Amino acid sequence: MEHLREFLRQAHTIAVLGAHPNPSKPAFYVPDYLAQRGYTLLPVNPAYAGQVLWGRKIVARLSELGEAPDILDVFRRSEALPDHLEEILAARPRLVWLQSGISNDAFAETLQQAGIPVVQDRCLMVVHRQLLG
Numbered sequence: 001m002e003h004l005r006e007f008l009r010q011a012h013t014i015a016v017l018g019a020h021p022n023p024s025k026p027a028f029y030v031p032d033y034l035a036q037r038g039y040t041l042l043p044v045n046p047a048y049a050g051q052v053l054w055g056r057k058i059v060a061r062l063s064e065l066g067e068a069p070d071i072l073d074v075f076r077r078s079e080a081l082p083d084h085l086e087e088i089l090a091a092r093p094r095l096v097w098l099q100s101g102i103s104n105d106a107f108a109e110t111l112q113q114a115g116i117p118v119v120q121d122r123c124l125m126v127v128h129r130q131l132l133g
Contacts, residue, residue: 004119004127004131005131005132007094007095008127008128008131008132009132010070011039011070011071011094011095012039012040012070013039013040013041013042013067013069013070013071014031014034014039014040014041014042014069014070014071014072014073014124015041015042015043015044015062015065015069015071015072015073015091015093016031016041016042016043016044016073016075017044017045017062017072017073017074017075017076017084018044018045018074018075018076019031019041019043019044019045019048019053019058019075020045020048020075021048021051021053026075026099026100026123027045027075028053029125030073030075030099030123030124030125031043031053031054031073032054033125033128034073034124034125034128035054037128037132040056041053041054041056042056042059042065042067042069043056043057043058043059044058044059044060044061044062044064044065045058045060046060046061061087062084062087062088062090062091063087063090063091065091068091068092068093068094069091069093069094070093070094070095071093071094071095071096071097071124072088072091072093072095072096072097073097073099073124074096074097074098074099074102075099075102076102077102078098078101078102078103078104079104081098081102081104081107082104082106082107085107085110085111088111088116089110089111089114089116092116093116094116094117095116095117095118095119096108096111096116096117096118096119097118097119097122097124098118098119098120098121098122099121099122099123099124100121100122100123100126101121102120102121103120103121104120105120108120
């Protein structure tokens with residue numbers, strides 16, 4: 001847990017795969033909490049591409065970000081994760097975070113073998129509050 005605390009202190013950018021403009025959805029209010037804590041949010045969702053969230057234009061794919069995020073915060077169903085594997089490997093985030101209720105051991109293993117650590121089935125907002133108040 002201590003390594004997560006230090007990682008969250010050092011991280012600056014968080015790409016949000018599945019970002020959503022509806023304030024009642026976790027894919028909005030979890031990243032919004034992180035934006036309020038000073039992180040730069042990079043929203044990704046083809047359904048809302050072109051709209052603006054957290055001061056950034058929503059892009060359709062991770063490849064459109066133009067930078068490797070420190071954290072990739074994933075709001076996609078567990079069974080949809082393999083569809084994103086290649087683009088996540090190409091984007092090279094320093095950490096992939098699968099939100100509460102999202103896990104896929106084979107997906108996580110592939111990323112870990114590529115040198116990308118994965119946190120599964122945990123809310124980034126809750127963990128951030130626990131570790132950094």
